[in-house]
Amino acid sequence: MSEDHGEHLGFLRRTVFSVDHKVIGLQYGLTGLVFLFFGFCLMMLMRWQLAYPGEPLPWIGGLFSETTMPGGMMLPEFYNSLGAMHGTIMVFLGVVPLAVGGFGNYLVPLQIGAPDMAFPKLNAASYWCYFVGGVVMLTSFFVPGGAANSGWTSYPPLSDIATTGQTVWLFGMVALITSSLLGSVNFIVTIVQLRAKGLTFFRLPFFVWAQFVTSFLLLLAFPPLEAAGVLQLMDRLAGTSFFLPSGLVVSGMPLPVSGGGNPILWQHLFWFLAHPEVYVLILPAMGIVTEIIVTNTRKPLYGYKTIVGASLFLGFMSFLVWAHHMFMTGMGTAISNFFQVTTMIISIPSVIILTVLVLTLWGGSIRYTVPMHFALAFLPMFAIGGLTGLPLGLAASDIHLHDTYYVIGHFHYVVAPGTLLALFAGVYHWYPKVTGRFMNETLGKIHFWGSFLCLNGVFFPMFIQGIAGASRRLHTPTMYAHAQGLQGTNVFMSYSAWILGLVQLLFVINFFWSLKKGRQAPENPWQATTLEWATPTPPPHGNFLKEPEVNRGPYEYSVPGEKEDFIPQNV
Amino acid sequence: METTGYGWGFPPSLSTQSPAIDQLINVVHWFAAVLFVGWGLFLLYSLIRFRAKPGQRASYESAKSRLPKYLEIGVVLFEIFLLIGLSFPIWSKYKSEFPREQDSLVIRVVAQQFAWNIHYPGRDGVFGGTDPRFISDADPIGLNPDDPAGKDDIVSVGWLHFPVHKPVIAHITSKDVIHSFSIPVLRVKQDAVPGMVVPIWWEATQTGQYEIMCAQLCGVGHTLMRGFVSIDTPEEYEVWMKEQESYLETQPGGQL
Ligand code: HEM
Ligand SMILES: [Cu+2]
Ligand SMILES: [Cu+2]
Numbered sequence: 026m027s028e029d030h031g032e033h034l035g036f037l038r039r040t041v042f043s044v045d046h047k048v049i050g051l052q053y054g055l056t057g058l059v060f061l062f063f064g065f066c067l068m069m070l071m072r073w074q075l076a077y078p079g080e081p082l083p084w085i086g087g088l089f090s091e092t093t094m095p096g097g098m099m100l101p102e103f104y105n106s107l108g109a110m111h112g113t114i115m116v117f118l119g120v121v122p123l124a125v126g127g128f129g130n131y132l133v134p135l136q137i138g139a140p141d142m143a144f145p146k147l148n149a150a151s152y153w154c155y156f157v158g159g160v161v162m163l164t165s166f167f168v169p170g171g172a173a174n175s176g177w178t179s180y181p182p183l184s185d186i187a188t189t190g191q192t193v194w195l196f197g198m199v200a201l202i203t204s205s206l207l208g209s210v211n212f213i214v215t216i217v218q219l220r221a222k223g224l225t226f227f228r229l230p231f232f233v234w235a236q237f238v239t240s241f242l243l244l245l246a247f248p249p250l251e252a253a254g255v256l257q258l259m260d261r262l263a264g265t266s267f268f269l270p271s272g273l274v275v276s277g278m279p280l281p282v283s284g285g286g287n288p289i290l291w292q293h294l295f296w297f298l299a300h301p302e303v304y305v306l307i308l309p310a311m312g313i314v315t316e317i318i319v320t321n322t323r324k325p326l327y328g329y330k331t332i333v334g335a336s337l338f339l340g341f342m343s344f345l346v347w348a349h350h351m352f353m354t355g356m357g358t359a360i361s362n363f364f365q366v367t368t369m370i371i372s373i374p375s376v377i378i379l380t381v382l383v384l385t386l387w388g389g390s391i392r393y394t395v396p397m398h399f400a401l402a403f404l405p406m407f408a409i410g411g412l413t414g415l416p417l418g419l420a421a422s423d424i425h426l427h428d429t430y431y432v433i434g435h436f437h438y439v440v441a442p443g444t445l446l447a448l449f450a451g452v453y454h455w456y457p458k459v460t461g462r463f464m465n466e467t468l469g470k471i472h473f474w475g476s477f478l479c480l481n482g483v484f485f486p487m488f489i490q491g492i493a494g495a496s497r498r499l500h501t502p503t504m505y506a507h508a509q510g511l512q513g514t515n516v517f518m519s520y521s522a523w524i525l526g527l528v529q530l531l532f533v534i535n536f537f538w539s540l541k542k543g544r545q546a547p548e549n550p551w552q553a554t555t556l557e558w559a560t561p562t563p564p565p566h567g568n569f570l571k572e573p574e575v576n577r578g579p580y581e582y583s584v585p586g587e588k589e590d591f592i593p594q595n596v
Numbered sequence: 597m598e599t600t601g602y603g604w605g606f607p608p609s610l611s612t613q614s615p616a617i618d619q620l621i622n623v624v625h626w627f628a629a630v631l632f633v634g635w636g637l638f639l640l641y642s643l644i645r646f647r648a649k650p651g652q653r654a655s656y657e658s659a660k661s662r663l664p665k666y667l668e669i670g671v672v673l674f675e676i677f678l679l680i681g682l683s684f685p686i687w688s689k690y691k692s693e694f695p696r697e698q699d700s701l702v703i704r705v706v707a708q709q710f711a712w713n714i715h716y717p718g719r720d721g722v723f724g725g726t727d728p729r730f731i732s733d734a735d736p737i738g739l740n741p742d743d744p745a746g747k748d749d750i751v752s753v754g755w756l757h758f759p760v761h762k763p764v765i766a767h768i769t770s771k772d773v774i775h776s777f778s779i780p781v782l783r784v785k786q787d788a789v790p791g792m793v794v795p796i797w798w799e800a801t802q803t804g805q806y807e808i809m810c811a812q813l814c815g816v817g818h819t820l821m822r823g824f825v826s827i828d829t830p831e832e833y834e835v836w837m838k839e840q841e842s843y844l845e846t847q848p849g850g851q852l
Contacts (some may be wrong), residue, residue, distance in 0.1 A: 324658070388659060390654040496809050
């Protein structure tokens with residue numbers, strides 16, 4: 026099934042147009058990191074505007090064109106573009122490609138003892154689709170009118186009547202969605218078909234389970250959005266009006282469309298994707314954190330079946346909660362009660378997963394490595410993100426909190442201090458396997474504490490702002506009386522964000538410096554049990570020297586009577 | 597415009613429904629805080645107590661305690677209470693249990709980029725018909741000039757006046773894109789969706805002048821889409837109505 030991976034392939038075939046899952050995984054990972062950094066830079070510009078509205082951006086303000094920042098002052102349309110593109114880039118070009126494309130591609134075949142993905146060429150196609158979609162997204166900054174500026178949610182009619190950038194955004198999205206679809210099919214088939222001998226489903230490392238559930242979410246949630254994207258393209262280009270009701274009057278002029286559409290339809294289709302998408306961001310992160318916590322606690326995972334069950338249930342429920350994003354669209358009581366109930370139900374598996382992970386620590390022998398720092402920090406951050414979801418899931422409290430900074434705080438706690446810390450944990454943890462060298466510990470710890478503190482400095486004040494009623498997506502928040510007393514928090518958050526940016530440079534330095542100068546790593550540097558550590562370092566084409574055979578569950582640590590405190594799965 | 601009473605914590609709470617909403621938000625946060633602190637202390641304790649020490653191995657057995665199970669059951673029960681005890685009643689009061697129209701002030705809110713048009717039915721209590729065809733600079737909501745019911749209608753742009761202690765029923769809609777009609781001090785929020793008319797209601801408990809915000813991104817001027825509410829005493833409200841009516845008389849179409 027797998028491709029010929031012979032070393033006779035030329036340089037380009039080995040590094041750029043490779044079909045080896047590890048090379049594709051690294052391509053996804055590195056591209057994702059670059060996009061993440063770019064999305065972060067957009068956000069740093071927004072944070073300048075929020076801290077000092079009405080003041081020109083010093084130094085770099087002059088680098089921008091007169092149509093976006095005349096005299097270094099940010100125009101509202103540019104602010105809106107930054108917001109929409111930051112959101113889109115972070116979600117669709119940064120975190121998902123890193124978590125699924127990067128970690129999933131690299132690790133899943135290794136952890137299940139397979140030589141490659143089931144369809145290596147499809148895998149490459151999925152990466153290139155993503156790459157093209159990403160490049161299309163970025164070029165949109167240069168089209169007349171600038172990049173998309175209707176929010177990452179692109180609600181029509183605003184998005185239907187927006188500038189050309191929106192069309193480019195839609196083309197980009199269609200490419201990205203296609204890429205995810207191709208990828209998810211590949212993951213599902215690989216996990217079902219290519220597991221090593223003896224590797225039953227209940228011997229899979231939890232990370233593989235997490236990727237498995239994630240793939241189903243991608244497979245089932247993306248088609249509706251892909252369809253919706255195409256419909257919106259037709260509204261914009263072909264004069265249809267799927268999302269436009271009759272009788273619209275824009276800037277005093279009747280809009281020349283046939284009408285008869287409904288803007289709420291878009292929201293249903295969008296959130297039907299975008300809620301499961303949250304779990305696409307979070308599940309792989311949970312998978313990474315679980316592997317790292319178990320390895321560094323030196324004891325089996327508390328309640329393996331419980332956590333697997335909880336994540337399956339989480340995946341299933343994630344399709345039944347989408348309309349809790351739409352309480353303010355005019356929903357009646359019966360249907361809103363339904364979505365409030367499902368939303369409360371979905372909080373339960375999250376509570377269970379967190380409980381399982383802390384209980385795993387009990388009775389352990391915890392090693393505080395750098396990846397363990399990041400993985401442990403994920404737990405309280407995700408807890409805050411999850412708990413602040415409760416008042417948003419109750420329609421009555423959502424009346425006050427909807428569309429305020431509280432929402433921004435809530436989901437960033439899940440995706441930034443939560444998921445991003447988990448992804449960093451994963452990079453530090455598997456770096457020795459991929460490169461044969463460790464990353465520097467001291468730099469890693471400074472990176473950790475700097476990130477941890479600054480992330481909280483950026484996001485915690487958002488809850489305070491939200492309770493005070495401060496609306497999100499405002500170019501000049503100080504216009505509003507009730508936001509003026511809170512302007513100090515905006516300044517504080519912006520400094521936290523910029524320092525956070527500086528701290529990330531330590532990571533970049535560490536990443537490249539360690540490639541050449543890092544301490545050499547053996548095959549199984551953390552004394553872990555799962556199959557990826559049973560390969561040579563770095564793993565060669567085809568992964569395993571001889572086909573592995575699995576004899577036990579994934580986390581046999583500290584088994585009584587054994588000399589070593591771990592027994593690899595293939596022993 | 598009042599600028600006092602704002603700052604950290606909730607904005608002033610000026611409607612009959614806002615105490616319940618604030619209370620719900622407070623209860624959820626106390627619940628979250630207790631859970632988080634308890635869980636966090638357990639986490640910290642485990643991290644310190646079970647750090648690796650030379651010569652000591654982890655135990656293969658997992659922790660045995662029924663506590664997590666009780667905790668999870670506790671969370672479930674409390675969430676049921678949040679739903680049935682607090683959220684459902686507040687929401688259905690806001691969404692379904694409308695006051696009688698005779699006892700209320702009934703208005704229409706027509707959002708547009710980037711302004712709030714408030715349509716009052718006037719003395720006859722009947723809204724004049726509207727149609728997008730009639731929209732012009734002079735008439736932002738498109739009142740039908742041939743409809744007698746519309747002759748005494750008042751359209752106020754950016755200012756929403758209403759009397760204190762009297763329910764207000766507002767029918768929210770939009771001419772162009774989706775906006776969101778939000779008055780933080782009243783704990784009122786409703787998306788203004790073109791093609792849809794959604795009624796909401798509130799009753800203010802104090803007079804004063806406050807902001808209306810647009811809570812949904814609606815384009816370049818989104819930040820500027822600020823309006824004002826003036827919660828008047830009945831006398832002040834009457835004075836304001838009179839002013840509007842005398843203004844109408846100077847207009848060609850309007851007559852009383
Ligand atoms: C790590 C540092 C990050 C910071 C400091 C940050 C900051 C911000 C800020 C200031 C906004 C604008 C809110 C507004 O317009 O009022 C925002 C919006 C947003 N962010 Fe982030 N963000 C970060 C990471 C992320 C990540 C990792 C994701 C997703 C995986 C993400 C997804 C979003 C989305 C979807 C929006 C909404 C955009 C919209 O309104 O259309 N952000 N963020
Ligand atoms: Cu608006
Ligand atoms: Cu707006």
